[in-house]
Amino acid sequence: MPDPNLAISDPQNDLVAEQFDDLDQQHEADTLGMWTFLATEVLFFGGLICGYTIYRHLYFPAWHQGSLVVDNFRFLHVSSGAWNTAVLLTSSLTVALAVRAAQVGSRKWLVNMLACTIVLGIAFLGIKAAEYTHEFHEGVVPGKIIFHPDSDIYKELRAAADRNGISQNALIHEFQLFWVFYFFMTGVHAVHMLVGIGLFTYLLHQAWHSRYTPEKHAPVEIMGLYWHFVDLVWIFLFPLLYLVK
Amino acid sequence: MSSEAKKVDPLWLYFAIFFALMALLIATVWASYFDLGAGNAAIALTIAVAKAMLVILFFMHVRHAGKLVWIFAGAAFLWLGILLSLTLTDYASRPPREVNPTYSNQTSWPIKSTAAVP
Numbered sequence: 538m539p540d541p542n543l544a545i546s547d548p549q550n551d552l553v554a555e556q557f558d559d560l561d562q563q564h565e566a567d568t569l570g571m572w573t574f575l576a577t578e579v580l581f582f583g584g585l586i587c588g589y590t591i592y593r594h595l596y597f598p599a600w601h602q603g604s605l606v607v608d609n610f611r612f613l614h615v616s617s618g619a620w621n622t623a624v625l626l627t628s629s630l631t632v633a634l635a636v637r638a639a640q641v642g643s644r645k646w647l648v649n650m651l652a653c654t655i656v657l658g659i660a661f662l663g664i665k666a667a668e669y670t671h672e673f674h675e676g677v678v679p680g681k682i683i684f685h686p687d688s689d690i691y692k693e694l695r696a697a698a699d700r701n702g703i704s705q706n707a708l709i710h711e712f713q714l715f716w717v718f719y720f721f722m723t724g725v726h727a728v729h730m731l732v733g734i735g736l737f738t739y740l741l742h743q744a745w746h747s748r749y750t751p752e753k754h755a756p757v758e759i760m761g762l763y764w765h766f767v768d769l770v771w772i773f774l775f776p777l778l779y780l781v782k
Numbered sequence: 783m784s785s786e787a788k789k790v791d792p793l794w795l796y797f798a799i800f801f802a803l804m805a806l807l808i809a810t811v812w813a814s815y816f817d818l819g820a821g822n823a824a825i826a827l828t829i830a831v832a833k834a835m836l837v838i839l840f841f842m843h844v845r846h847a848g849k850l851v852w853i854f855a856g857a858a859f860l861w862l863g864i865l866l867s868l869t870l871t872d873y874a875s876r877p878p879r880e881v882n883p884t885y886s887n888q889t890s891w892p893i894k895s896t897a898a899v900p
Contacts, residue, residue, distance in 0.1 A: 565847075565848050565850065565851070568847060568851050569850055569851055569854060572851055572854040572855050572858075573854055575855075575858065576854060576855070576857060576858035576861075579858040579859065579861075579862050580858070580861055580862060580865065583861075583862040583865055583866065584865065586866075587865055587866050587869050587870070590866070590870065591869065591870070591873050594873060594874075595873070615811065616811070619807065619811045622807050623804065623807060626800065626803045626804060626807065626833075627800070629800075629803075629837060629841050630796060630797070630799075630800040630841075632841070633796050633799075633840075633841045634793075634796060636843075637790060637791065637793070637796065640789070640790045641790060758843075761842075762842055765837055765838075765841050765842045766842075768837060769834050769837055769838070772830050772833045772834050772837070773827075773830050773834070775830070776810060776823075776826035776827060776829070776830050777826075777827075780810060780811070780814040780822070780826045781822060781823045781826055781827075782814075782822065
């Protein structure tokens with residue numbers, strides 16, 4: 538038989554789960570759990586970046602050609618990767634402002650900033666999709682080599698092979714490995730963005746129904762950490778894939 | 783509750799960090815237009831680390847976080863440092879690769895083993 542006296546609701550205690558002493562401890566546990574997950578993510582992307590660095594070192598001439606093709610796709614003479622970095626940095630600002638709105642209890646700003654974040658996340662994926670389409674038409678997607686003998690990329694690859702004294706066949710295979718890394722790194726990052734957009738749609742729904750208060754908004758904070766982390770990954774992918782040649 | 787309330791940063795700080803990040807982005811793109819050899823990669827990655835620090839400390843609120851969070855976040859990058867430094871010193875200390883002489887005649891990766899299948 539449950540003791541009826543225990544059922545009396547205490548608003549302060551409802552905020553704190555049974556296993557915690559107080560809100561501060563609960564807050565630290567929430568943050569710590571998210572950072573534990575992010576630590577595994579650092580090593581996950583770190584392994585890819587490590588492999589990328591090694592092969593860029595080993596296959597420099599072919600990967601140089603790969604970077605030139607990535608950098609080729611521009612809006613207003615600026616690399617699409619730079620625009621995407623700007624979009625993601627702005628989304629990080631809106632996430633930080635959303636967390637602040639939750640801290641001060643402004644439902645209006647929380648909803649606005651969450652919505653802005655989702656829109657910016659979709660904009661990022663849109664630019665990325667335009668890049669992928671361009672790269673597909675350039676014929677650099679790994680798989681069967683489908684360069685037209687007269688295409689610029691094919692001519693440049695042959696010239697690079699002759700310049701560096703490498704067989705054309707070897708150079709084209711090394712060039713393809715660049716694209717395996719490129720699509721895997723940006724692809725896994727894009728999947729993280731999709732997950733982030735899903736999480737933020739959930740947050741927006743909850744915020745719309747006023748489920749977050751200045752005392753209890755842990756989901757906004759820890760999903761905010763996730764979003765900042767995905768931004769952080771892009772901060773490193775951008776120079777590695779677009780700027781370093 | 784008072785310690786929670788103290789952690790609300792002023793709005794200007796978030797905008798200041800945002801403009802600093804944008805300035806670093808413009809700087810890194812601008813620097814990439816000059817051919818500095820290996821210097822390009824060094825500048826690009828230094829700026830990336832600077833941007834990452836701003837995001838981690840200010841946007842992710844690690845500067846307000848307790849020691850445990852610092853240890854966990856620090857451990858992630860410590861292990862990343864071990865992963866990168868040990869792997870890269872291994873590759874950097876090896877002689878340059880020797881190209882497989884049969885490589886140039888292959889139409890696919892030389893993955894076929896010549897060993898007899900048991």
